[in-house]
Amino acid sequence: MERKLQTTFNHNQEEIIEQEAKVVLFSAGHTVLWEGDTASYLYYIIQGVVRGYYIDSKGNDITKCFCAEEDFFSTEGYRISSPATFTIECLEDCKCLQLPYKSLKSIVNSNKSIGDLVSHLFQVEVSKLEDRSKSLMLLNAEERYRAFYNDYPHLHNRIALKYIASYIGVRAASLSRIRKKQKLDKN
Numbered sequence: 299m300e301r302k303l304q305t306t307f308n309h310n311q312e313e314i315i316e317q318e319a320k321v322v323l324f325s326a327g328h329t330v331l332w333e334g335d336t337a338s339y340l341y342y343i344i345q346g347v348v349r350g351y352y353i354d355s356k357g358n359d360i361t362k363c364f365c366a367e368e369d370f371f372s373t374e375g376y377r378i379s380s381p382a383t384f385t386i387e388c389l390e391d392c393k394c395l396q397l398p399y400k401s402l403k404s405i406v407n408s409n410k411s412i413g414d415l416v417s418h419l420f421q422v423e424v425s426k427l428e429d430r431s432k433s434l435m436l437l438n439a440e441e442r443y444r445a446f447y448n449d450y451p452h453l454h455n456r457i458a459l460k461y462i463a464s465y466i467g468v469r470a471a472s473l474s475r476i477r478k479k480q481k482l483d484k485n
Contacts, residue, residue, distance in 0.1 A: 299342050299395060301368070305415055311405050318401035324392040330372065331386040337375030339396045343367050346392030347456055350384045351464070359385075361465040366453055370419070376402060377420060389457060434467050442466040443476050 299315075307315065321344070324330060330348065331337050348371055350362040362384050365371040371386060376399050406413040433445050446466050447454050454462065463473040 305412065307405075307412075308409065310408060311412070314401050314405055315397065319395050319397045322394050322396045324388045324394065326388055326390050326392075328388045328392075329385060330388065331375075331382050333383060333385045334381050336381050337372050337399075339372060339398055340376055340402050341371050342395040342397070343369050343371065344393040344395060346394070347389040347453065348386055348392060349389055349457070349461055350386050352384050359464065361461050364389075364450060364453060364457065364461075364465070366450075366456075373420070373423065375399065389461070439466065439468045439472060440476050440480070442468070443473060443480070 322341075324346070330341070333353065343365055345367060347364060347366045349364050350371070351359045352362055353359055374382060374384075402416075406416050433442055437445060443462075443466055446462060450457075459473055459477075460470045463470040466473070468476070
């Protein structure tokens with residue numbers, strides 16, 4: 299976690315993490331947080347992949363985001379202190395560090411530089427969302443897949459096609475054709 303944050307925790311912060319954080323294991327398919335539930339924990343992924351998704355009015359799930367090793371997830375509850383607006387599920391067996399929001403707040407309040415780092419991470423998250431919105435509005439399906447592939451080169455073979463298709467806003471059959479065409483274009 300220190301590597302991801304590019305910082306070193308002081309003794310008091312290490313003590314809080316040691317006392318309050320715990321390693322949790324989730325199996326593939328496990329739902330970590332349901333839409334409408336109130337989150338209490340921030341997670342740091344040591345191993346595995348999770349996805350966040352919405353359910354539309356027709357009951358379809360629409361992928362919002364993916365997180366993998368060295369990513370944080372369940373940040374929304376920390377930022378807005380409201381029930382979750384989307385569901386988070388494990389796509390692979392996951393090993394995560396679970397830290398209560400109250401402990402994170404204590405760490406952030408105890409050190410301005412850590413608070414600045416957390417603020418910076420949220421700004422990066424907003425920037426990614428802005429880039430994704432722009433992509434969905436301005437790029438065609440092939441360009442959106444290429445952007446996904448470039449943004450997540452380590453994930454495209456670990457995530458089911460239907461979730462990638464949902465994330466980039468196309469049907470799975472269309473994405474299958476796009477992937478096949480791009481493989482032919484590379485030859």
